Amino acid sequence: SQQGEEDPQALSIQEGENATMNCSYKTSINNLQWYRQNSGRGLVHLILIRSNEREKHSGRLRVTLDTSKKSSSLLITASRAADTASYFCATGTYKYIFGTGTRLKVLA
Amino acid sequence: DAGITQSPRHKVTETGTPVTLRCHQTENHRYMYWYRQDPGHGLRLIHYSYGVKDTDKGEVSDGYSVSRSKTEDFLLTLESATSSQTSVYFCAISDAQGSNQPQHFGDGTRLSIL
Numbered sequence: 001s002q003q004g005e006e007d008p009q010a011l012s013i014q015e016g017e018n019a020t021m022n023c024s025y026k027t028s029i030n031n032l033q034w035y036r037q038n039s040g041r042g043l044v045h046l047i048l049i050r051s052n053e054r055e056k057h058s059g060r061l062r063v064t065l066d067t068s069k070k071s072s073s074l075l076i077t078a079s080r081a082a083d084t085a086s087y088f089c090a091t092g093t094y095k096y097i098f099g100t101g102t103r104l105k106v107l108a
Numbered sequence: 109d110a111g112i113t114q115s116p117r118h119k120v121t122e123t124g125t126p127v128t129l130r131c132h133q134t135e136n137h138r139y140m141y142w143y144r145q146d147p148g149h150g151l152r153l154i155h156y157s158y159g160v161k162d163t164d165k166g167e168v169s170d171g172y173s174v175s176r177s178k179t180e181d182f183l184l185t186l187e188s189a190t191s192s193q194t195s196v197y198f199c200a201i202s203d204a205q206g207s208n209q210p211q212h213f214g215d216g217t218r219l220s221i222l
Binding site: 030031033040041042043044045048050088090094095096097098099100101 | 112139141143148149150151152153156158166167198200208210211212213214215216
């Protein structure tokens with residue numbers, strides 16, 4: 001079973017809108033990471049949040065972590081067509097476990 | 109981009125044949141990983157390596173073997189390919205384990221087994 005489960009599975013928004021995707025996990029973690037995958041490419045690391053952090057920002061990305069609910073959210077503000085991709089959360093220290101991903105489509 | 113090269117990028121083969129996929133890195137990272145990606149399953153870890161000749165199993169290791177004779181190369185072998193092993197295979201590397209380091213991915217190998 002997947003440690004991380006993203007929600008929603010697919011999301012379609014207009015350019016300029018914000019996109020929020022969520023990740024739930026089952027066991028305790030040291031950190032949680034978010035990755036982006038463009039079609040036909042490998043995953044690219046976006047941001048890492050440690051278990052003792054509640055929120056982290058990187059450019060237009062904002063990640064929150066609620067360890068009591070075993071959940072994290074990724075917010076992309078002012079989305080662009082280039083943000084169209086699949087987004088995955090991952091947990092683990094040496095055996096990383098990835099969720100099934102959220103497919104984001106940003107319409108120009 | 110991290111220096112990770114997967115070869116071949118595409119391969120079509122028949123059931124029962126052996127297949128070897130290669131991952132080559134130029135980053136001198138200690139940890140290397142093989143994943144498979146299938147619709148509805150996300151990425152699943154097959155095997156990983158934490159040093160030369162040091163490997164361990166992941167979530168879906170049955171039917172796969174790996175070898176790492178040099179820091180820069182991590183080979184994934186399907187001894188006798190089956191149609192269920194049709195997938196996209198990704199190699200990843202990371203600099204350290206348990207110290208909150210991200211993984212860097214290659215662009216994948218699309219493997220079709222007929």
